[in-house]
Amino acid sequence: MTLNATPENALHPLITPGRDTGNGYAISCRYYPCDEVEVTAIQLGYEDSLKRGGGAKRKTDSKESMDAPTLAKSCARARTTVRRKALSMQADRMLTLTFKDNLEDIDVAWDRFKYFSKLCRFRWGKRWIYIAVPEYQKRGAVHFHLAIVGYFHINTIRRLWKRAVGMYGGNVDITSPQKFGKKSWNPKRIANYISKYIAKNDSVEFNKRRYSSGGDIQLPEPQRGWLALGVPVIKVMAEVVEKLSRRQVTTIWESEGYFGITYVST
Numbered sequence: 001m002t003l004n005a006t007p008e009n010a011l012h013p014l015i016t017p018g019r020d021t022g023n024g025y026a027i028s029c030r031y032y033p034c035d036e037v038e039v040t041a042i043q044l045g046y047e048d049s050l051k052r053g054g055g056a057k058r059k060t061d062s063k064e065s066m067d068a069p070t071l072a073k074s075c076a077r078a079r080t081t082v083r084r085k086a087l088s089m090q091a092d093r094m095l096t097l098t099f100k101d102n103l104e105d106i107d108v109a110w111d112r113f114k115y116f117s118k119l120c121r122f123r124w125g126k127r128w129i130y131i132a133v134p135e136y137q138k139r140g141a142v143h144f145h146l147a148i149v150g151y152f153h154i155n156t157i158r159r160l161w162k163r164a165v166g167m168y169g170g171n172v173d174i175t176s177p178q179k180f181g182k183k184s185w186n187p188k189r190i191a192n193y194i195s196k197y198i199a200k201n202d203s204v205e206f207n208k209r210r211y212s213s214g215g216d217i218q219l220p221e222p223q224r225g226w227l228a229l230g231v232p233v234i235k236v237m238a239e240v241v242e243k244l245s246r247r248q249v250t251t252i253w254e255s256e257g258y259f260g261i262t263y264v265s266t
Helices: 063-088 106-127 154-168 187-200 233-244
Strands: 024-031 037-044 093-099 130-136 142-148 170-175 212-214 223-228 251-255 261-265
Touching: 024 233, 037 233, 063 130, 063 187, 093 106, 093 154, 093 187, 106 130, 106 142, 106 154, 106 212, 130 187, 142 187, 154 170, 233 251, 233 261
Parallel strands: none
Antiparallel strands: 024 037, 024 223, 037 261, 093 142, 093 170, 130 142, 130 212, 251 261
């Protein structure tokens, strides 16, 4: 769903297509196929600007002052990407891949997973769409959490994984969606579940590669706008969410740092 800022379908009467004041909020809104909506507002001063990709860049920042938060920001970007991809692909179940032996070498684990993914692509073609995040078990072994979409026979998955891991041995577990109840594996719950492992894996070893994805996953283009300072930003953002989705607002948070960021979503 791509929105164009016209008087008829603008995000909100108070949100303008371009920056028309010195101080205010840069608004970004994404609508996902699963009817989830997220709206982000970044507060900018007169001399602040947005980078081409949408991130904020403060004019007075020095390289030294940015070194420390860069690590945390890198982790946050990866977590956001994983969450957005899971929502975009409408993931509906979780797959866990484990190694029988105490495999602690993350590079070897990724090699085995890459081979497994090729086998799955050969078996199911374009149906094989996934997001994978590694995690260390308590005993030190690596395993993978995958968000997938659609039905795949557990025995076939297990056979392909065991073929890929070879002498290391391994097993699989699939958590299928439940149609009813709060614990159903809907896209939002899966997106939040798998993205949390990005934070757990924020170490030197995992900095090499925090996640992997495959298949045709098309992220929705954000609609951007500008909201003047002094306007009740959370109220406006909530009204945007309610306009675009049949779902209610469930998440609201604000953060302070280099920029004040406000986030509202279904």
